[in-house]
Amino acid sequence: MKAIDIALKDMKQAFRSTFAIAFMFLIPILVTGLFALLFGGTGGGGEEDDQPMEISPIAVQVVNQDEGPLGDILVNLWQGDDLSLLLNTTEAANVSDAKLAVDQQEAEVAIIIPSSFSSVLFESDATAQVELYQDPTLTLGPGIVKIMVNQFADSFSGIQITLNITAKQLAAHDLSLTEAQHNQLIQEYSDAIQAIAQNNSLIQTQTPGGDASNGVLASILGSIMGGMMVFYAFFTGAYASNTILAEEEGGTLQRLFSTATRPDTILVGKLIAAAVMILVQMTVLIVFGWLVFDVAWGNLLLIALFILATTLGAATWGMFVISFAKDRRQSGIIMGAGNTVTGMLGMAGIFMLSSPTPNNAIDTISLLVPQGWANRALISIMEGLSLERTLLSLVGLLVWTILFFTIGFLRFRKRMS
Numbered sequence: 001m002k003a004i005d006i007a008l009k010d011m012k013q014a015f016r017s018t019f020a021i022a023f024m025f026l027i028p029i030l031v032t033g034l035f036a037l038l039f040g041g042t043g044g045g046g047e048e049d050d051q052p053m054e055i056s057p058i059a060v061q062v063v064n065q066d067e068g069p070l071g072d073i074l075v076n077l078w079q080g081d082d083l084s085l086l087l088n089t090t091e092a093a094n095v096s097d098a099k100l101a102v103d104q105q106e107a108e109v110a111i112i113i114p115s116s117f118s119s120v121l122f123e124s125d126a127t128a129q130v131e132l133y134q135d136p137t138l139t140l141g142p143g144i145v146k147i148m149v150n151q152f153a154d155s156f157s158g159i160q161i162t163l164n165i166t167a168k169q170l171a172a173h174d175l176s177l178t179e180a181q182h183n184q185l186i187q188e189y190s191d192a193i194q195a196i197a198q199n200n201s202l203i204q205t206q207t208p209g210g211d212a213s214n215g216v217l218a219s220i221l222g223s224i225m226g227g228m229m230v231f232y233a234f235f236t237g238a239y240a241s242n243t244i245l246a247e248e249e250g251g252t253l254q255r256l257f258s259t260a261t262r263p264d265t266i267l268v269g270k271l272i273a274a275a276v277m278i279l280v281q282m283t284v285l286i287v288f289g290w291l292v293f294d295v296a297w298g299n300l301l302l303i304a305l306f307i308l309a310t311t312l313g314a315a316t317w318g319m320f321v322i323s324f325a326k327d328r329r330q331s332g333i334i335m336g337a338g339n340t341v342t343g344m345l346g347m348a349g350i351f352m353l354s355s356p357t358p359n360n361a362i363d364t365i366s367l368l369v370p371q372g373w374a375n376r377a378l379i380s381i382m383e384g385l386s387l388e389r390t391l392l393s394l395v396g397l398l399v400w401t402i403l404f405f406t407i408g409f410l411r412f413r414k415r416m417s
Contacts, residue, residue: 027228029288032289059090066113070117074113098133114128223382230371233314234370238338299381310377319404319405319408346372370400
């Protein structure tokens with residue numbers, strides 16, 4: 001009962017603190033709300049939100065210097081109806097005009113097709129480089145264009161593979177292609193690629209079905225709010241454990257020892273207070289995100305497990321990091337710098353969600369901190385990934401929890417003895 005009394009006292013103080021309330025609820029909501037305004041909506045509610053989020057086509061300038069047919073095929077593909085929702089392609093007269101359009105932010109990226117684009121693809125061991133000139137302040141649009149150019153070039157690089165394999169097989173029987181057969185093979189492959197580009201399209205675009213409020217915008221806001229929720233949950237854990245130092249400096253802790261209260265009881269009470277505060281914080285933010293931003297969090301049971309695991313991880317993390325502080329001045333540095341660095345590192349996986357070319361190494365580095373495991377579990381649940389990946393992430397967070405509890409509890413108990 002003493003542990004519960006200590007927990008209730010700490011919770012009353014926390015929920016009366018404007019600073020604590022701001023970090024627990026207001027800042028995560030305000031950050032998510034800011035992103036909602038930047039994207040032009042909230043993800044739910046109202047007739048306007050029943051429409052898909054409008055995404056402006058990527059402005060592209062193309063300079064076709066190719067002396068063969070492939071450059072024309074590429075330009076026609078970019079200007080085709082199939083990609084009109086994704087690309088707004090304009091053919092520039094020369095390289096200078098195309099780059100000037102990018103410099104003046106009239107286009108996001110310029111594609112310069114070299115004069116040897118067709119010829120080198122028909123020759124063995126030859127290469128050609130398509131130059132991309134982009135606005136340095138942009139990443140997503142140019143990244144998408146780069147992927148599309150690479151896919152197109154890769155499809156035509158099959159011509160070289162076809163010619164090489166054919167030549168090797170014939171050479172094994174002391175045979176070779178005549179010039180007419182060589183050109184015929186190239187033409188047949190080229191015709192097949194053109195048929196794909198014109199009839200089926202190398203890239204297909206479609207509007208996702210279902211309720212648009214649970215579409216792109218809600219997914220973006222969900223990942224942002226989820227990341228903020230984890231980020232500030234660990235702040236709450238550190239804030240709750242920081243009360244040990246406050247009471248130590250104020251003499252309250254010493255008076256509590258005079259009542260024959262064991263250090264273990266005090267520490268358990270502090271952990272209970274931290275856990276309940278974090279549990280309330282995360283539950284409120286989950287419900288708020290669902291009601292206001294229409295975030296589809298995923299399977300309810302898995303979300304409950306995620307909340308429980310993150311609550312334990314954040315509470316024990318707070319006891320762990322604060323155990324290394326000698327006074328509240330040092331704990332302030334730990335709460336500020338330490339939580340910020342580890343929290344941002346843990347959100348690396350969320351930052352990579354918007355990248356057209358995600359770096360798996362950065363995502364892996366995020367697992368060096370407990371926040372990374374929590375965020376990976378949440379992303380897995382929201383995206384409906386395999387149950388094994390979700391449970392593995394939660395187990396990883398549990399391992400961190402056991403480690404933090406053991407070290408933090410032992411250090412504080414030794415300090416109080």
